Amino acid sequence: MKRISFEHMRCSLAQALELIGEWWTLLIIREAYFGTRRFSDFQAELGIARNVLADRLDRLVANGLLRKEPVAPGARREHYRLTERGRDLITVVIALFQWGDRWVYGPEESPVRLIDRTTGEEIERLQVRTHDGRPLSLRDIGLAPGPGADETIRERFGETVAEDGAVRWRVRRHIAA
Amino acid sequence: MKRISFEHMRCSLAQALELIGEWWTLLIIREAYFGTRRFSDFQAELGIARNVLADRLDRLVANGLLRKEPVAPGARREHYRLTERGRDLITVVIALFQWGDRWVYGPEESPVRLIDRTTGEEIERLQVRTHDGRPLSLRDIGLAPGPGADETIRERFGETVAEDGAVRWRVRRHIAA
DNA sequence: TTTAATAGTTGCTTTTAGAAACCAAATATT
DNA sequence: AATATTTGGTTTCTAAAAGCAACTATTAAA
Numbered sequence: 001m002k003r004i005s006f007e008h009m010r011c012s013l014a015q016a017l018e019l020i021g022e023w024w025t026l027l028i029i030r031e032a033y034f035g036t037r038r039f040s041d042f043q044a045e046l047g048i049a050r051n052v053l054a055d056r057l058d059r060l061v062a063n064g065l066l067r068k069e070p071v072a073p074g075a076r077r078e079h080y081r082l083t084e085r086g087r088d089l090i091t092v093v094i095a096l097f098q099w100g101d102r103w104v105y106g107p108e109e110s111p112v113r114l115i116d117r118t119t120g121e122e123i124e125r126l127q128v129r130t131h132d133g134r135p136l137s138l139r140d141i142g143l144a145p146g147p148g149a150d151e152t153i154r155e156r157f158g159e160t161v162a163e164d165g166a167v168r169w170r171v172r173r174h175i176a177a
Numbered sequence: 178m179k180r181i182s183f184e185h186m187r188c189s190l191a192q193a194l195e196l197i198g199e200w201w202t203l204l205i206i207r208e209a210y211f212g213t214r215r216f217s218d219f220q221a222e223l224g225i226a227r228n229v230l231a232d233r234l235d236r237l238v239a240n241g242l243l244r245k246e247p248v249a250p251g252a253r254r255e256h257y258r259l260t261e262r263g264r265d266l267i268t269v270v271i272a273l274f275q276w277g278d279r280w281v282y283g284p285e286e287s288p289v290r291l292i293d294r295t296t297g298e299e300i301e302r303l304q305v306r307t308h309d310g311r312p313l314s315l316r317d318i319g320l321a322p323g324p325g326a327d328e329t330i331r332e333r334f335g336e337t338v339a340e341d342g343a344v345r346w347r348v349r350r351h352i353a354a
Numbered sequence: 355t356t357t358a359a360t361a362g363t364t365g366c367t368t369t370t371a372g373a374a375a376c377c378a379a380a381t382a383t384t
Numbered sequence: 385a386a387t388a389t390t391t392g393g394t395t396t397c398t399a400a401a402a403g404c405a406a407c408t409a410t411t412a413a414a
Contacts, residue, residue, distance in 0.1 A: 001178075001402030002368045003200060004224070010288040012277030013207050013270060019281075021200065023180060023371075030190050034320075034333075035353040039392050047181070049372045054393060076380060077391070085280050087352060090315060091303045093190060095272040100189030103262050104196075110323035111187040111330055117319035117348055121308045126268045129301040130293045138267060142294035143211070148286035156211075171294055175264055176212040178371030179399050200402075216361050226403050231362060253411060254360075358413070368403075376395075383388070 010150050019063050020089065024048055025056055026096070029082075029089055032066065037079040060086070095126050141174040187327050196240050197266065201225050201233055203273070206259075206266055209243065214256040237263070272303050318351040 006014035006021075020026055027046055036042055043053055057080055060066040065086035068078045094114065101110050114123045128136045145154050158170040183191035183198075197203055204223055213219055220230055234257055237243040242263035245255045271291065278287050291300045305313045322331050335347040 001370060001400080002404095003370075003402060006204070011207075012282060012288065013274045014204060014277070015281040016273040016277035017203060019277075021198075021203070023198065026194060026198070027183070027191060030188075032353070033351055034349070037353070040390085043392095049374095050393070051373090051395085052371055055370095082352070087315065088280065089276060090305065090318070090352070091272040092269070092276055094305060095268040095303070096193040097190045099266060099269055100191070100193035100196075103265065104192035105189060105325055107324075109325035111189065111325045111327065113321045113323040114351075115319045115321050115348065116307045116313055117317045117350065119307070120319075120321075120348070123313060123318065124306040124308050124310060126272070126303050126305070128267065128271060128303070130296070131298045131301050133301060136293055136300060138264065140294045141267070141300065142292045142297075144290045144292050144297075146287035146290040147284075148282055148288045150288065153288055171292065171297070172211070173294065174210055174291075175259070175267070176209070176214070178369080178401060179373090180371060180401075217359085220361095227362070228364085228404090229402055232401095356414085358411105360409105360411070362408085362410100364405105364407075366404085366406105368401100370399100370401075372399085373397085374395100375397105377393085379391085379393100381388100381390070384386085 010148070010153060016092075019065065020092075022056065022059075024052060025060065026089075026093065028053070028056055028060065029065070029086060030093060032080065032082050032086065033090075033093065037081060038071070039079070042080075065089070091126065094123075098125055138175050139173070142171040143174055144169050144171050187325070187330060193269075196242065197269075199233065199236075201229060202237065203266075203270070205230070205233055205237065206242070206263060207270060209257065209259050209263065210267075210270065214258060215248070216256070219257075242266070268303065271300075275302055315352050316350070319348040320351055321346050321348050 006018040020029065024046070028042060031042055031045055036045060039053065039057070042048070043050055057066065061068055061080070064083055066080045067083050069081055071077045071079050097114065105111065115121060116123055128141060130136050143157070145157050154169070157172055160168045160170055162168055183195040197206065201223070205219060208219055208222055213222060216230065216234070219225070220227055234243065238245055238257070241260055243257045244260050246258055248254045248256050274291065282288065292298060293300055305318060307313050322334050331346070334349055337345045337347055339345055
């Protein structure tokens with residue numbers, strides 16, 4: 001299938017998906033988190049076709065989520081390690097993980113637990129919070145145009161002008177009622 | 178392409194991706210968050226091919242992330258609304274959003290801001306926390322087999338038996354060093 | 355009553371994923 | 385040093401998705 005790229009969309013979500021939204025990509029990242037580094041190990045653990053794996057790894061390296069480095073100092077052979085950029089996907093991975101855990105398996109069927117290594121306790125579910133750390137309910141999450149908003153985006157938020165002449169944007173509620 | 182399903186994998190992440198990991202799906206969810214409900218509006222906003230949109234919407238309804246309901250009480254025509262299950266993807270969407278915001282645009286180029294509607298302040302970045310709410314560093318996140326672990330999973334965590342005969346599992350660090 | 359909009363479907367093309375076979379380089383074995 | 389094996393791919397082929405445009409049936413608007 002000729003597939004449309006999301007690159008032209010001015011949306012952080014679309015950009016993220018452009019880099020990690022392909023089939024297999026996030027499972028490769030998961031596998032890297034798990035400690036897998038070598039081509040054959042990714043292949044064997046995931047059961048992915050070798051040509052597809054090669055393509056995904058290339059792309060992840062090109063996009064700076066993985067980097068290739070010698071398996072040992074001075075060795076010829078190389079393997080794949082997460083970069084800072086790749087490691088920062090942890091919240092994405094955990095968010096998906098917790099969602100699947102909750103809505104596909106229940107708590108009694110969860111195959112893997114995410115724990116605090118120092119206590120062994122399960123970690124908390126990810127929560128949306130205000131800038132000062134208070135949990136924020138869905139209804140109170142809003143959207144507003146950012147500094148990089150283009151015309152299309154600003155159009156979706158209506159412009160309003162206050163009495164003092166300052167430009168405001170109508171805040172859109174996240175989640176339609 | 179004949180595409181392998183992730184359904185057989187005993188992994189919450191794989192299950193989540195099976196339901197929302199296809200091309201376009203998460204952008205459709207985003208659009209639904211934004212308030213879009215009708216077929217043509219999804220199509221026009223996203224620029225997705227109509228047959229693909231039809232397929233995705235069907236699948237999302239079948240999987241209980243969206244539901245079809247009359248556009249108005251008593252009306253013939255129907256549109257699509259998020260279910261509880263779909264709305265609970267908010268952390269996934271925000272995690273991806275924040276990642277893209279950080280690593281593709283910078284703070285100065287962000288097209289859309291996520292805010293607390295009551296104060297107008299930007300929301301906090303999602304953070305991994307312990308069960309009692311303290312922020313948890315990457316290095317302290319661990320994995321252990323859950324109640325629904327199968328043989329393959331348990332194999333990846335080595336089994337250890339304590340003096341009292343109780344079975345323990347070696348905790349695996351998330352993120353290889 | 356006619357027109358227009360909506361919500362798809364159909365058929366065709368292009369691209370991607372999967373499978374298997376193949377191959378060169380690096381490493382391990384004798 | 386010669387041989388075997390493992391590793392990290394590439395190539396070729398097939399089948400299924402995604403894109404595109406044209407078409408259609410139903411609902412709503414004028």
